[in-house]
Amino acid sequence: MLKVYIKALEMEAHGITSGRAYEYARDNGIVRLELELKRRELHDLGWNDYALFLKGWEMGTVHKLFSDYAKIMETVAISDDAEFIDSLPQRLRVTAAAFLAGRDVKSIMSNGGFYRHRKALLEYGIDIADERPARINVQIQQVTVTPVTAPDWYWGNAA
Numbered sequence: 001m002l003k004v005y006i007k008a009l010e011m012e013a014h015g016i017t018s019g020r021a022y023e024y025a026r027d028n029g030i031v032r033l034e035l036e037l038k039r040r041e042l043h044d045l046g047w048n049d050y051a052l053f054l055k056g057w058e059m060g061t062v063h064k065l066f067s068d069y070a071k072i073m074e075t076v077a078i079s080d081d082a083e084f085i086d087s088l089p090q091r092l093r094v095t096a097a098a099f100l101a102g103r104d105v106k107s108i109m110s111n112g113g114f115y116r117h118r119k120a121l122l123e124y125g126i127d128i129a130d131e132r133p134a135r136i137n138v139q140i141q142q143v144t145v146t147p148v149t150a151p152d153w154y155w156g157n158a159a
Contacts, residue, residue, distance in 0.1 A: 003034040021154060030148065035066045092120055099128045 008026035016022050024030070039048070045065075047053040056062045085097050095117045098105050105128050106114050118128050 003036060005032040005034075006030075007032045024151065024154075028148070033066075088124060089120070092117060092124075095128065096121060096124075096126055099126065 007030040008022060010032065011017075011022050011025060037045070037047075042048045042053075045056070047056055047062075053062070085093050085100070088096055095105055095109070098108070099121075105117075109117065114128070121128055
């Protein structure tokens with residue numbers, strides 16, 4: 001699981017609203033990415049033993065795995081419904097297309113299927129339980145994500 005945090009907001013949630021590190025994170029739009037691997041995936045990767053994990057770290061395989069997961073942060077501007085629908089997972093495309101075309105998707109799906117698709121599509125800003133407006137304008141801001149190294153002063157005094 002890849003977790004993404006806006007660092008300044010995370011600091012505010014922990015009561016930090018001032019200081020050099022907070023101002024740096026706020027002013028530079030710092031985003032923190034964490035990769036969480038559960039026991040099963042660690043086992044599948046052969047990293048369920050700490051020594052094997054360290055070997056993977058030294059060989060760069062841990063960094064490559066993180067990089068592969070982090071690629072989801074690369075976004076592309078989407079200009080219309082067709083491109084937006086194509087950007088969705090395939091299992092959600094028909095439902096999203098029907099909804100965006102003005103169909104009442106609840107009437108053509110099982111109750112369980114409707115709520116599973118609704119939950120998944122909410123992650124993309126579509127609520128199929130709502131009445132569909134005549135036209136939905138989809139605008140996604142293009143975001144450029146680049147790695148950042150902590151400033152020299154950070155490790156001496158992070159507050």
